[in-house]
Amino acid sequence: MGARVVSGLRARMEASLDRAGIALPWWVPVAASAFGVVLALVAVVQRGTLVLPAVAGLLAIVTALGWTVTGIIAPPWLKALTVLVAVAILLAEPVVPDFAPVVLVVLAAETAAVARPAIAFTVGAASVATLSVAAARVGLVGFPVYVAAVLLGLAAGFMLRWYVRALDAERAARDAGRDQAVLAERQRIAREVHDVVAHSLSITLLHLTGTRHALQQDRDVEEALEGLAEAERVGRTAMADIRRTVGLLAEAPAGTRPLPGAGDIPALVERTRAAGLVVHYEQEGDPAAVADLAGLGLYRIAQESLANIARHGGGAPARMRLDVGPAGARLVVRNRLPAGGPVGTGGSGLKGMAARAGQLGAELTAGPAGADWVVEVGVPAGGAA
Known part of the structure; x- marks a missing residue:
């Protein structure tokens, strides 16, 4: 009571x-x-x-x-x-x-x-x-003592006023920082989901296209079934990646499977090849030397680049090279431009790659270079050590 x-x-x-x-x-x-x-x-x-x-x-x-x-x-x-x-x-x-x-x-x-x-x-x-x-x-x-006490009380009141204002300003700054951190995390997760979905859909469409050709032209049911099975596997893998990525929004992790890194780029290339896209891959140095955050960024940039090639490359072969050394890591993806000229840059893929490079302190260039479209990103030694 x-x-x-x-x-x-x-x-x-x-x-x-x-x-x-x-x-x-x-x-x-x-x-x-x-x-x-x-x-x-x-x-x-x-x-x-x-x-x-x-x-x-x-x-x-x-x-x-x-x-x-x-x-x-x-x-x-x-x-x-x-x-x-x-x-x-x-x-x-x-x-x-x-x-x-x-x-x-x-x-x-x-x-x-x-x-x-x-x-x-x-x-x-x-x-x-x-x-x-x-x-x-x-x-x-005691007149002088009382006057000094009044002046001291006046000063103490002003000090309390200033302290409260400073505390309010600090709280406002902390709230603004927290809001910015939440927004940045949501944007990062949105880029993760975009990269996973874009790549998986591109690879799945390549498998479906191969399946359709196998049925229409070769009447090869076995090859068509293999293409459908591979498309299903890619879709299931993409769903698992999306669940794990979206799980970052929850209080508890969605799983224990680690996020991909630079060492997973060769497997990414192999899956893309299996879908029917010709990719020539070269690697120099040890991808394990790339830090986790930098490796994830390079993997997603490679993933988005291959997805763009599958969508806009017209089936032309692509070349990818990863160099890891004391100065850092550098990834170069190159493919022949289609006959119609450069593709549009209004989508969110290039913006997402630029945002990832900015988070890593890396330099990214993406655009036509002669008859090719080239994506090049270099992570400094601080991000690859």
């Missing part, structure tokens, strides 16, 4: 702070208000049971009571006015030691933390003026 009451009060206080535009944890203004109320009551008790000090004490705590009862925070200038009047009344009869000036210290800190700087400086000046009048008229003891 008590916990429910406390939770309800906290929720009401937080809501009132939001309405007032005060970006502070709820316990900060609560503690400051409670401290100010205690100081005001002690100052009243120090002066006995006179009516005037009691009225002054009520003025000092009226805004805090109003917040507790109604849930509405008084404007900073109104609270400052009531507290200044209350302290001025109390200082008409100073005591030693006197807690009334300490109320002004709390007021200066509160105002500097939540109000506009002009209001805060005005309240600080009014507090110093009140202490100055009390020191000159009734001989307030």
